[in-house]
Amino acid sequence: MPDSENADDNAARIATAWHTLTEWLAEHAPRSYAQLLPPATDDEIREAETVLAERAWHPDGGEPLTFPEDLRTLWRLCGGFSVLLHPRRAGGQLRGERAVRVGVGG
Template sequence: MTTEHVERTATAWRQLTEWLRVHAPTSHASILSPATEAEIEEAEGHLRHYCGYGFPPELVALWTMAGGVQQLDIDEYDEEGEVDTGRFLPHGLLLTPSQSIRPRLAGFDRQGNDYWEGAQWAAPFGNYSEAADTGLYLSADGLGKWSSYEGMFMEEPLYPSIAAYLEAVNRTLGEGPADLMGRKVPGIVYGCLIWQDPQRPRLDETFADWRPVH
């Protein structure tokens, strides 16, 4: 990734977090402090040891602004169903450095064989903090979907970079249309930005309180 990608990532992330601060304060509060150099180096050390490469600069730049997300308790949580305060991106959670390498390193057996045939990627975004089954990978080719339900499967990249992905998120939130990034559209519930398909809502118990951004 070029210096331009790093700068664009930083600009897009700042724009997104400012939008969250104004429109989805609970989601904004779920963002962790920047990852420390030691946290990034420890995770990258494991990645280099097993895979022979480190993190893309664009991803490191993102972690120096936000080290991941956390789940916050909200008053409505117990009675109205689960609302993941950190799931403010259309493809899940921003993972911490250590969380992001788990699925990649899980591809090695005890003999050191790599079932994923050396594919270079990290999982910066995941459906769950364990990052065990699906999410978005980042490789030299861009940002795309991966899953491991029936063996490792990587779809073609959706976006050329994290910067392009975050810029698309910002365009969707600011200008629209709501379905610019697919069937899931952004909405607010209990101060959280949550993306879901209105025809097949994930938040069944809270859908009545969910309000689309557009």
């Protein structure tokens, strides 16, 4: 089987599994479902690769970082999730709630 057909099969399996998961979340865990971010664009994924490469992978240059195609496929379905952090005490001060986005899109 050529690589492109294998990649297409993998992408189809990932999409099927993702849609099954999100349908379950929508029905059984709507608050978690609501935290999912929209799909990431290819430009957003490339930007994430660039930022990670600059900060962690090769901070002094070197080979570019490319995420595995299966991860890119998943991010094209969902760019990540948003989390609401609840107040916590830090140094005796109560910090307020804040939302944190984890992912590449949205």
